[in-house]
């Protein structure tokens with residue numbers, strides 16, 4: 213198994229909890245799970261695989277801890293790395309910006325020489341109107357909605373981590 217680091221941005225603990233659930237499925241130890249504000253080029257260099265998660269706030273913004281995190285990510289060398297994304301949001305109250313924060317992270321990493329993995333999550337199985345995290349009918353990473361569809365979270369994580377394992 214490749215060395216995996218998980219970085220999350222979470223205001224009320226939802227995305228943090230999801231990061232730990234994903235870590236559990238991939239046997240990632242607690243020491244390799246970080247808040248996004250801890251992200252640095254040096255830390256990135258320790259890992260072959262980065263799993264990056266955010267909740268979405270405001271009107272489709274990344275969670276606050278990503279504002280510094282994204283600067284560090286842009287400054288880091290991602291060439292040759294594998295990057296997987298996950299996000300959580302509220303597809304009912306924020307249907308027009310569902311998981312847009314994940315879309316913002318995708319935009320920051322997509323041209324940095326890394327391979328994006330776990331990016332074929334069928335958007336047809338979600339109820340939302342619009343998302344910058346959807347490209348050609350697929351979410352660019354795992355979209356989760358703990359507010360309206362929490363009963364689907366476990367199986368969505370199971371399926372997505374199963375796909376990731378094929379690349380790891």
Ligand SMILES: Cc1cc2nc3c(=O)[nH]c(=O)nc-3n(C[C@H](O)[C@H](O)[C@H](O)COP(=O)(O)O)c2cc1C
Nearest residue numbers: 222223224225226227267268272301302306310311
């Ligand atoms: C003021 C406010 C704005 C939000 N904006 C969005 C949004 O634009 N898109 C979305 O998908 N979810 C939005 N959400 C929902 C949060 O992303 C959701 O509650 C998430 O689970 C919070 O995760 P966290 O505790 O890890 O930060 C918003 C929630 C609040 C309270």
